[in-house]
Amino acid sequence: MKITKYLYATVIIISPVIWASPKIAVTFGESNGFVRVQIKNETFEPLACYVAIDGHKVKFQLQVKSTSRWISATDKRFNYQNFSTWCDYLEIHPKYKAYQVY
Numbered sequence: 001m002k003i004t005k006y007l008y009a010t011v012i013i014i015s016p017v018i019w020a021s022p023k024i025a026v027t028f029g030e031s032n033g034f035v036r037v038q039i040k041n042e043t044f045e046p047l048a049c050y051v052a053i054d055g056h057k058v059k060f061q062l063q064v065k066s067t068s069r070w071i072s073a074t075d076k077r078f079n080y081q082n083f084s085t086w087c088d089y090l091e092i093h094p095k096y097k098a099y100q101v102y
Helices: 003-019 094-098
Strands: 024-031 035-039 047-053 055-062 081-087
Touching: 003 055, 024 081, 035 047, 035 081, 055 094
Parallel strands: none
Antiparallel strands: 024 035, 047 055, 047 081
């Protein structure tokens, strides 16, 4: 019984830390028939981000309260569902410091 209580206590304490992710806003648009995406950092921490479409990744840093440039698809057959976006805190992923800053 004690083990179960400790297990539940550990899950309650650690769970919010594991699921904590930065607040971002993803905006989709269209230009000349090509779908494009833009990410906005809504936190007060720099972020490491990437946008992927059809196996091609664009990696970059996103500064505090800033917005990335528009990243467009390379084929008109792609739609917003073909994009994959990801962002996390830059201090957790220092290798992203080598990429372009927005």
